Amino acid sequence: MNASGKADGGNFDVVIAGNGVLGLSLAWILARRGQRVAVLGRPARPWAGSTASGAMLGCFGEVTTSLLASEHGRAKLELGIEAGRLWPQWLAELEEVTEGAPVKTARGTTVVLNTIGTAEIDDANYQAIRAELTRYEEPFEDVEPADLDWVDAEPISRPLRAFHIPGEHAVNSAALLERLEAAVVQAGGILVPEFATRVEYRGDRVTGVVLADGRRITAGHVTLAAGARTQELLDSLPVGPRIPRLVSGYGVSALIRTADGTAPDSVVRTPNRSFACGLHVVPRGDGQVYVGATNVISVDPRDTAEMRDLVFLLQCAHRQVRRNLWNSDVTKVQVGNRPVSMDGFPLLGDGGMRGLSVMTGTYRDGLHLSPLLAQDFAARALGEETRADVARFAPVRQPLRTGTREEIVDVLIDHQMGIGYEQDWTIPVEWHQWIEMDLRPGTLAWANGLDPEFTPPPELLFASRFDPELVSILRKYYATCREYS
Structure with missing residues (x-):
């Protein structure tokens, strides 16, 4: 492997299939610990979830009554809470060793309950978020709807109630990825600009991967972190059928240059609804906002937006948040693919073969969980004590059940x-x-x-x-x- 990242044979301690936030975060830790590590993935990241995400660093804003209905859902929430504690130091270290655009873009999150939703979903989830903030002693404060100075919804979609979570911020996912790449290379890791199509193995031990162009890379340990595309790699392994299959939670988001050049200071969002993460607007600097996001289950990852999803998203944004968004410029339409397992829970840990780890199935939480999971998987690879309790999400499992x-x-x-x-x-x-x-x-x-x-x-x-x-x-x-x- 040469410095340009082109494979010419060679052996690594760890090969990570997937160059999204999860894969790069793990590579950064391992490279800093002296491991010979290669990260595989095309620079443009087709089909990824990271690149199209709003990158909200929050778990309480994602709380729903459905999440809290099972012990598995609550365990997932607690992983998110633990990850949230790591982000300040994680960002500080990343910005200390790299240069580039600011990563953090929003100060806190404002959750809005508006008139467009239903009591069964919006009211219930709004109250569930507040209850969990109280349970875990996370600060929040009520906000009068009239004091939401950037919010200007149409009258029939106006906010009824709102509260602000000062500890749940957002980052620019593009800036985060750029800095993580730079940090990995600076620490001695190798970025290979091609994705893996097959995992090679001998007996019950994995030995490396085959790239899309036919070249082989060998490694003592292989971590699969390729998001929704991880399924193709699992299909190449005898243990694959015993791991909940992955599909895509295809979503559309948009970057908008606002007509008046303004943006909110915080994330503005509704509770989760309509099988998705609710409507959210995230400041991106220079008079731009991110608007997201839709969620549609698709067997195969998608790289283009369906017209109906884009129209629905933009109509929701200007009707429910700020009316003059209708006069603003859409500068970019983004499509992402969230990795969704057959039971809806992450696939985290030992992949059922020696030298194999799986880090995917995180659905909407992968970016937020990345510092925690990177530290945990690095500890696993190095034979050290792990910090995160992910045993229930072991990839080789029966479907996790959340209710009747x-x-x-x-x-x-x-x-x-x-x-x-x-x-x-x-x-x-x-x-x-x-x-x-x-x-x-x-x-x-x-x-x-x-x-x-x-x-x-x-x-x-x-x-x-x-x-x-x-x-x-x-x-x-x-x-x-x-x-x-």
Whole structure:
């Protein structure tokens, strides 16, 4: 391997497949510890999630009643809380050793409850966020809607209540990636501008990877951190069928140069809704804001935006947050792919073969968790004591369950109905009840026909009704689970 990052053979201590925030963060720690480490991935990062993310450094703003309904969800929240404590020092160290654009872009997060949502989702999640902030003694303060000086929603979407979380910031994901790359190279790591297509192994030990151009790289340890594309690599391994399969949570975001050159100081967001991370506006400097984001389950990662998703996003932004965004310039449309496992939880830890680790399936939380997971996986590779409790998210596992089939269907129906209200549908008042009465038994019947034992998370169950390929993948995966139970 030469300094330009082109593979010419050679052996490494660790090869990391994936050059997103997770892979680069791990590489930075390992290279600083004297490990010979190579990070694989095309510089443009097609299909990545990091590049299109709003990069909100928060976990409380992501809290939902569904997350809190199971011990697995609460464990995931506590990982996020622990990661949040690491970010100030992590950013300080990164900015000390690299040069470039400022990484931090927002001071705190303001959560808005507006009139466009539903009580079952928005009100409940708004209260859940506040309850968890109180439980973990995280500071927050109520804000009068009239005092939200940058927010100027249309009257029928106006904010009813709001509170500010001073400790949940946001970063510029592009600047973060640029600095992480520089830090890895400065510490002696190698960036290989190609992605891996196959993991090689001998017996029960992995030995390296094969690149897309056919070249081979050998290593004592391989970490799979390629986001939604990790599935292709898992498919090359005998242990692959025993790991919850990955699909993409495809999302669209946009960078907007505001018409009046202003931007909020903090993140402005709603609670999570409509199978997604809620509507959020993040300042990006120089009169620009990031607007995100949609979430649609897709079997394969996408690199282009569907018109309906982009139109929906932009309409939500100007109606629910600031009306004069309608007169602003859209400078960039971004598409990202969140790695979503079949049970909706991360795949973290020993990959079931010697020398193999898996660090993906983080859905919307990968960037926020990156300092914590990087430290944890570096400790694993070095044979040291780990800090994060990720045992329940071990990749080789049976599906993690978050509730009964009926409870999962109830969540699905709530969000499906919420989509209609967020898109301002106009129906007779009593039709809400009629539609829900028909959707619930129909969806339950669909779930019963999908599998007699396992139920996927609400967003996967919803998507499966329109995607025969996803149905096939779920049924095959569940059959494999029974085979190894």
